[in-house]
Amino acid sequence: MISILENLHLCLFSNSICQIPSFAHGKAAGFNSKEIIHCSNMSIDIDTKLLLVFSFFCFNGVFAGGNGGRTADLGVEGFEQHGRWLSHYKGRSSGLFNVKKFGARADGLTDDSKAFRAAWKKACQATGEVDLVIPTGTYLVGPVKFAGPCKNVSKITVRVKGYLKATTNLSKYGDGAGWVEFRWVDGLTLTGGGTFDGQGAKAWPYNRCPTDFNCKLLPTNVKFLAMNKTVVRSITSVNSKFFHIALVECKNFKGSKIKISAPADSPNTDGIHIERSSSVHFSRSLIGTGDDCISIGQGNSQVTITGISCGPGHGISVGSLGRYKDEGDVRGLVVRDCTMTGTTNGIRIKTWANSPGRSAATNMTFENIDMNNVTNPIIINQAYCPFTSCTPKGPSQVQLSDIYFKKIKGTSSSAVAVALECSKGIPCQDIYLEDVHLELASGEKQATSTCKNVRAKYIGTQIPPPCA
Numbered sequence: 001m002i003s004i005l006e007n008l009h010l011c012l013f014s015n016s017i018c019q020i021p022s023f024a025h026g027k028a029a030g031f032n033s034k035e036i037i038h039c040s041n042m043s044i045d046i047d048t049k050l051l052l053v054f055s056f057f058c059f060n061g062v063f064a065g066g067n068g069g070r071t072a073d074l075g076v077e078g079f080e081q082h083g084r085w086l087s088h089y090k091g092r093s094s095g096l097f098n099v100k101k102f103g104a105r106a107d108g109l110t111d112d113s114k115a116f117r118a119a120w121k122k123a124c125q126a127t128g129e130v131d132l133v134i135p136t137g138t139y140l141v142g143p144v145k146f147a148g149p150c151k152n153v154s155k156i157t158v159r160v161k162g163y164l165k166a167t168t169n170l171s172k173y174g175d176g177a178g179w180v181e182f183r184w185v186d187g188l189t190l191t192g193g194g195t196f197d198g199q200g201a202k203a204w205p206y207n208r209c210p211t212d213f214n215c216k217l218l219p220t221n222v223k224f225l226a227m228n229k230t231v232v233r234s235i236t237s238v239n240s241k242f243f244h245i246a247l248v249e250c251k252n253f254k255g256s257k258i259k260i261s262a263p264a265d266s267p268n269t270d271g272i273h274i275e276r277s278s279s280v281h282f283s284r285s286l287i288g289t290g291d292d293c294i295s296i297g298q299g300n301s302q303v304t305i306t307g308i309s310c311g312p313g314h315g316i317s318v319g320s321l322g323r324y325k326d327e328g329d330v331r332g333l334v335v336r337d338c339t340m341t342g343t344t345n346g347i348r349i350k351t352w353a354n355s356p357g358r359s360a361a362t363n364m365t366f367e368n369i370d371m372n373n374v375t376n377p378i379i380i381n382q383a384y385c386p387f388t389s390c391t392p393k394g395p396s397q398v399q400l401s402d403i404y405f406k407k408i409k410g411t412s413s414s415a416v417a418v419a420l421e422c423s424k425g426i427p428c429q430d431i432y433l434e435d436v437h438l439e440l441a442s443g444e445k446q447a448t449s450t451c452k453n454v455r456a457k458y459i460g461t462q463i464p465p466p467c468a
Contacts, residue, residue, distance in 0.1 A: 097126075098132075129154055140167065178221070183224070192235065198240035203218055209267065236258070260287040275300065298328050299329070309341070320352055339372065369410075376412075377417050401428065404432045413442075428456075432457050
């Protein structure tokens with residue numbers, strides 16, 4: 001049978017009159033599941049659903065503008081344009097993939113990893129816009145890797161509505177791997193209001209990183225590797241074994257309305273860690289954990305953090321930097337409109353002494369930050385050492401410059417509210433403090449500032465007073 005598009009081509013280019021039965025009469029006119037389009041002396045049987053597509057053309061004057069079914073005169077350009085529209089209509093979405101259809105039990109006891117992998121495989125092989133759904137229920141999962149590229153998928157949305165529990169068998173995870181890991185995918189959206197529970201309490205006793213420089217890394221709750229055009233919205237991460245969310249080599253990443261929770265004493269449970277990534281924006285999220293609420297690692301550019309509520313935790317940190325050879329620079333960071341409550345640091349920049357190579361962190365702005373009973377509200381530490389003791393053999397080789405602290409206000413639980421300790425080998429350059437107002441939380445004496453290897457520049461209000 002001649003294809004519909006071929007018949008349309010014949011109709012249009014022969015200047016034939018194309019007549020479609022009026023939809024105003026619907027089934028009352030006796031139309032069955034098949035309707036007939038008459039073009040001159042030939043007829044085409046098409047499904048009623050496709051008539052909805054053709055009706056778009058007809059009622060907009062494509063085939064027969066106005067009354068009485070006048071002859072269409074599209075010409076070659078008009079036909080090509082509407083051909084492209086039809087092609088887009090046909091390829092917009094190819095399906096919904098529900099993990100339960102692939103065998104997920106959602107009973108919290110059965111390992112549903114196989115069903116998750118199978119559902120992802122089919123979704124990634126589909127075309128157009130795709131939805132993978134994890135319905136309400138409790139799923140024992142992991143580790144699971146959702147890998148691309150998904151060559152024919154224009155957008156893939158993973159809707160997590162259920163409660164995901166990580167397996168506590170550490171032998172199933174690789175060193176530094178993710179529990180739920182997305183990699184090499186363009187156009188992913190992760191949303192749905194669901195929860196990722198790392199069940200970290202059973203793993204934290206095995207974390208040696210606070211005391212061992214060469215420790216084995218426990219799994220991250222949700223890890224993104226080499227992703228592009230990613231959106232993460234309205235998900236929750238609790239009790240991760242290590243980091244809650246980690247980005248590595250990602251571009252064009254947006255995260256919002258994220259909730260992160262772990263005990264204040266849980267080790268290395270950074271809320272969001274970003275490394276070697278660009279054009280990243282996290283906003284409007286609540287983070288309370290045992291380490292940095294957000295940590296900006298090496299090799300990042302154009303990262304924006306806004307509207308974050310942090311506490312408990314170690315604040316928002318740049319670093320640690322300078323630990324490894326050939327680290328990338330950090331450039332273009334903005335942290336704005338955030339609140340720290342009861343954290344052990346507020347805004348912190350930390351670099352290791354004895355850096356094996358040179359790098360830089362520059363063009364960074366921290367603005368409109370509220371501190372509520374925070375230890376070390378503003379701190380630069382270029383002799384960072386997380387272990388019980390360190391013996392520095394040389395200064396940090398990380399150059400810090402063009403750093404702005406603006407409108408930082410609130411209360412400090414430590415006597416020193418502003419501590420700027422820069423590298424003796426490469427002193428900080430162009431450090432600005434503007435309108436800083438930090439009182440002691442106890443309400444007793446005035447807080448103080450300390451400075452080392454830096455000549456900071458001060459603008460506006462300065463409480464505590466600037467360094468001598």
